Amino acid sequence: MAVHTATGFMDLGIAVMALAWINEDRRKRRFPKWSPGAIAIGVMTLTIALWQAIETDVSHRGDEGAITHSLAHHLLLVFGLLLAAALSLSLKLAQTAREQARHVFDINLSLKESEEKFRSMADAASDAVIMLDSDAKVSFWNQAAEKMFGFQRDEIYGREFHRLCVPKDQFPAFEAGYARFRHTGKGQLFGRTVEETAVRKSGSQFPVELSLSAVKIRDEWHTIGIVRDITVRHIHQLEVKRLNKRLELIIKSAAEGIYGTDHDGHCTFINPAALAMLGYDSNEIVGLDQHALFHYAKADGSPYPAKDCPVSLAINDGKSRHITDEVFWRKDGTSFPVDYVCSPLVENGKTMGSVVAFRDNTERKNFEEKLKRSNEDLEQFASAISHDLQAPLNSVTGFLGLMKLKYADTISPDALEYVELAEEGGRQMSSLITDLLEYSRLSTNNESFASVDMTEVCGLCLNMLQTEIAESGASIDISDLSEVTGDRSQLIRLVQNLIGNSLKYRAKDRPPKLQISSREDGEFLRFSLSDNGIGIEPIYFEKIFGVFERVHENMGYEGTGIGLAQCKKIVERHGGRIWVESEPGNGSTFFFTLPASV
Ligand code: ADP
Numbered sequence: 001m002a003v004h005t006a007t008g009f010m011d012l013g014i015a016v017m018a019l020a021w022i023n024e025d026r027r028k029r030r031f032p033k034w035s036p037g038a039i040a041i042g043v044m045t046l047t048i049a050l051w052q053a054i055e056t057d058v059s060h061r062g063d064e065g066a067i068t069h070s071l072a073h074h075l076l077l078v079f080g081l082l083l084a085a086a087l088s089l090s091l092k093l094a095q096t097a098r099e100q101a102r103h104v105f106d107i108n109l110s111l112k113e114s115e116e117k118f119r120s121m122a123d124a125a126s127d128a129v130i131m132l133d134s135d136a137k138v139s140f141w142n143q144a145a146e147k148m149f150g151f152q153r154d155e156i157y158g159r160e161f162h163r164l165c166v167p168k169d170q171f172p173a174f175e176a177g178y179a180r181f182r183h184t185g186k187g188q189l190f191g192r193t194v195e196e197t198a199v200r201k202s203g204s205q206f207p208v209e210l211s212l213s214a215v216k217i218r219d220e221w222h223t224i225g226i227v228r229d230i231t232v233r234h235i236h237q238l239e240v241k242r243l244n245k246r247l248e249l250i251i252k253s254a255a256e257g258i259y260g261t262d263h264d265g266h267c268t269f270i271n272p273a274a275l276a277m278l279g280y281d282s283n284e285i286v287g288l289d290q291h292a293l294f295h296y297a298k299a300d301g302s303p304y305p306a307k308d309c310p311v312s313l314a315i316n317d318g319k320s321r322h323i324t325d326e327v328f329w330r331k332d333g334t335s336f337p338v339d340y341v342c343s344p345l346v347e348n349g350k351t352m353g354s355v356v357a358f359r360d361n362t363e364r365k366n367f368e369e370k371l372k373r374s375n376e377d378l379e380q381f382a383s384a385i386s387h388d389l390q391a392p393l394n395s396v397t398g399f400l401g402l403m404k405l406k407y408a409d410t411i412s413p414d415a416l417e418y419v420e421l422a423e424e425g426g427r428q429m430s431s432l433i434t435d436l437l438e439y440s441r442l443s444t445n446n447e448s449f450a451s452v453d454m455t456e457v458c459g460l461c462l463n464m465l466q467t468e469i470a471e472s473g474a475s476i477d478i479s480d481l482s483e484v485t486g487d488r489s490q491l492i493r494l495v496q497n498l499i500g501n502s503l504k505y506r507a508k509d510r511p512p513k514l515q516i517s518s519r520e521d522g523e524f525l526r527f528s529l530s531d532n533g534i535g536i537e538p539i540y541f542e543k544i545f546g547v548f549e550r551v552h553e554n555m556g557y558e559g560t561g562i563g564l565a566q567c568k569k570i571v572e573r574h575g576g577r578i579w580v581e582s583e584p585g586n587g588s589t590f591f592f593t594l595p596a597s598v
Pocket residue numbers: 497501502505531533534535536544549550551552553558559560561562563564565588
């Protein structure tokens with residue numbers, strides 16, 4: 001081939017390589033991958049071209065030393081070829097080394113990145129994250145661990161964890177456990193959450209919750225621990241425990257029977273007092289339906305439907321109930337009267353069951369029965385005595401009247417005055433006996449209750465008291481009064497006593513002014529009777545409703561002190577109450593409530 005043709009091919013080759021180099025992504029590597037081959041081919045081509053040129057030149061000249069020259073030319077050819085191969089090889093080796101170095105660099109970079117990520121994640125955790133190597137030496141320690149234990153990373157890295165952060169008495173167990181773990185990667189505390197005691201740098205101990213897991217790195221077992229400080233939780237738990245203990249003690253020592261039920265009315269706990277009253281052992285009750293066990297029948301023995309049981313109702317509607325006059329049934333089949341309160345047990349707004357507190361009412365019932373009987377006896381006795389006294393008293397006052405009539409002119413004025421005083425005393429005693437008799441009969445009068453028009457009752461009373469009204473010049477204003485349910489004759493006595501008192505205890509300087517009105521008060525009507533009389537000192541507001549209690553006795557007002565006691569008995573017999581409000585000198589207002597007519 002002519003030299004210029006060869007040069008032309010070489011130029012073309014160089015141009016192709018330059019183009020390929022330009023198109024290579026030079027960010028990745030400085031020399032293209034194919035560069036060692038290209039350089040080898042280039043050097044080989046140059047060597048061969050040079051060798052051929054020299055060879056041609058030598059054969060043209062026909063030198064006598066041609067053989068020597070020819071040997072040198074051949075050596076040059078071999079050297080050129082070897083140089084091409086060496087160049088190509090070293091370039092290839094350099095490329096490979098460079099790529100490996102870049103690879104190692106990349107790995108290191110991503111390792112560093114992921115370590116930084118892991119560290120910042122661990123530092124963001126509120127729990128302590130700790131890593132121990134196979135010798136139990138600390139190899140990782142996050143910020144929370146620094147805060148929790150008080151050791152900074154550079155103080156603890158490379159040091160045996162337990163020597164600094166575990167109570168001394170637990171060293172042997174820790175070391176034995178870790179020795180086993182080092183070989184097996186297993187340990188008692190691994191794979192679960194446990195509560196342990198840890199030690200701070202200050203030496204103080206604190207409770208922790210610990211989760212341990214094992215990781216194998218280069219054939220060695222390491223430990224990763226997540227540690228949570230549970231001091232606050234511990235304090236709460238201790239407080240709850242203490243309160244529970246106290247509550248248990250209170251419930252156990254309470255004289256009242258107390259038991260709890262779940263949402264279905266099954267007994268969850270019961271105190272000793274309740275067990276003693278019911279005659280059961282706790283294992284015979286807990287877990288069973290309380291209604292079916294000791295609340296299945298009413299006092300008369302008829303069945304008590306479970307759907308009506310106040311305990312179930314309290315669970316269903318979430319409202320407490322106070323029940324009186326029911327019975328609970330003992331294990332031996334006998335019953336006893338109870339008074340109980342059942343309250344729903346609400347947790348997070350949800351009714352979980354109920355608590356029932358009950359009292360055995362046997363003694364109270366017996367006492368009430370006795371009291372009732374003795375009151376009845378007493379009333380019968382008072383009634384009999386009053387009745388029997390009335391007859392001789394009438395004859396005494398009668399004879400005194402006769403004596404005054406017959407011997408008024410013959411006996412001395414002093415003797416006449418004594419007779420008159422005796423007659424007055426007899427009259428007073430007679431009205432006392434009449435009032436007492438009436439008082440004692442109030443509760444024995446069993447006239448059945450009916451609807452009573454209080455406006456009519458007041459009208460009747462005004463009629464009965466017309467003399468006193470006329471004498472005193474009283475004005476009486478009665479607002480439209482509603483009807484009540486009650487004993488008509490007793491209500492007449494009530495209103496008559498109150499109006500009579502207002503007329504009697506009038507102020508000397510003004511005529512009596514009375515106002516009677518009523519207003520609704522739930523299922524009751526509240527009546528008020530106000531006057532402008534002499535009034536009552538507040539200290540007597542309650543006292544005046546007792547038998548024989550008189551406030552203005554010394555001011556010349558006549559009376560027996562039984563009128564207001566009668567009023568109180570009448571109102572209370574109707575389920576109402578009576579009271580007074582007054583300002584001495586300015587009048588009084590008597591209030592009383594009676595059941596409204598239905
Ligand atoms: P008495 O027979 O003495 O009137 P009551 O039981 O009716 O007995 O009243 C008890 C006492 O209450 C009276 O003695 C009187 O002192 C006082 N009292 C009752 N009503 C009035 C009133 N309207 N104003 C002032 N005091 C009154």
